[in-house]
Amino acid sequence: xxxxxxxxxxxxxxxxxxxxxxxxxxxxxxxxxxxxxxxxxxxxxxxxxxxxxxxxxxxxxxxxxxxxxxxxxxxxxxxxxxxxxxxxxxxxxxxxxxxxxxxxxxxxxxxxxxxxxxxxxxxxxxxxxxxxxxxxxxxxxxxxxxxxxxxxxxxxxxxxxxxxxxxxxxxxxxxxxxxxxxxxxxxxxxxxxxxxxxxxxxxxxxxxxxxxxxxxxxxxxxxxxxxxxxxxxxxxxxx
Ligand code: C5P
Numbered sequence: 001x002x003x004x005x006x007x008x009x010x011x012x013x014x015x016x017x018x019x020x021x022x023x024x025x026x027x028x029x030x031x032x033x034x035x036x037x038x039x040x041x042x043x044x045x046x047x048x049x050x051x052x053x054x055x056x057x058x059x060x061x062x063x064x065x066x067x068x069x070x071x072x073x074x075x076x077x078x079x080x081x082x083x084x085x086x087x088x089x090x091x092x093x094x095x096x097x098x099x100x101x102x103x104x105x106x107x108x109x110x111x112x113x114x115x116x117x118x119x120x121x122x123x124x125x126x127x128x129x130x131x132x133x134x135x136x137x138x139x140x141x142x143x144x145x146x147x148x149x150x151x152x153x154x155x156x157x158x159x160x161x162x163x164x165x166x167x168x169x170x171x172x173x174x175x176x177x178x179x180x181x182x183x184x185x186x187x188x189x190x191x192x193x194x195x196x197x198x199x200x201x202x203x204x205x206x207x208x209x210x211x212x213x214x215x216x217x218x219x220x221x222x223x224x225x226x227x228x229x230x231x232x233x234x235x236x237x238x239x
Contacts, residue, residue: 002074002082005027006019007019007027014042015034017031021082027081027083029079030049030198032045032047033045033049034213036217037217045223045226046226047226047230048225050079051198051229051230053075053198055238056196059197062164062165066160066164068157068160069191071193084186086192086194087184088182091125091126091183093123093181095158095159095161095162096177097115098114098115098116099113100178101214121158123136123140125139157193162176165179168236169236172236175206176204177203177204178203181193199211200212211228211229211232215228
């Protein structure tokens, strides 16, 4: 798809760089870095970029098989993926199966790791300055980010992604606690699943042990995190 996997650097975040290839395509490069607490804790994590790229490719391809439209086009087999250029919707869509993380902070009346009667879907505005505040569906509509029909499509897609990933993980003995998705519009106005799906963007437990970035948030080293991602990839047969 691309000959040399290079483009013009247009964005650098904490864990990824984005390069423009042309008007249609971008390259997302996963860095060998792990950060937590808005970047306050940061460590070099050799090998993590490739592991997170492989996870993203694997999950996007799995979801694609179930008809979930997503931005993945190609993978260089290492730290870079080629994706469709989209007009991103500046919200994080979080699906929760069990009570954890920021849910417990705002709702301490629920015991940690309680299984919800049905998965919760919530929205956060993407804003480093405001620390990604929780927002309501009315806020989203009022701000004109999407219309009602589009919001429903996003919610239904997020729930379908949850069913597919939860079932897949369960069949391998893993529990999907929660995860974050991002969406964008393609040139035809379709809503497309974008960004990454990896240990950085989900919480996954095996016998009560994390195989995701929560390890690092809880004080584990970057090396331990890389080992956990390797274990996840082994368990899920991710190349
Ligand atoms: O911290 P919180 O409980 O809201 O996170 C819910 C899920 O969303 C977790 O799996 C976390 O890894 C993911 N998340 C993310 N990016 C963020 C915030 C949360 O991937 N900026």
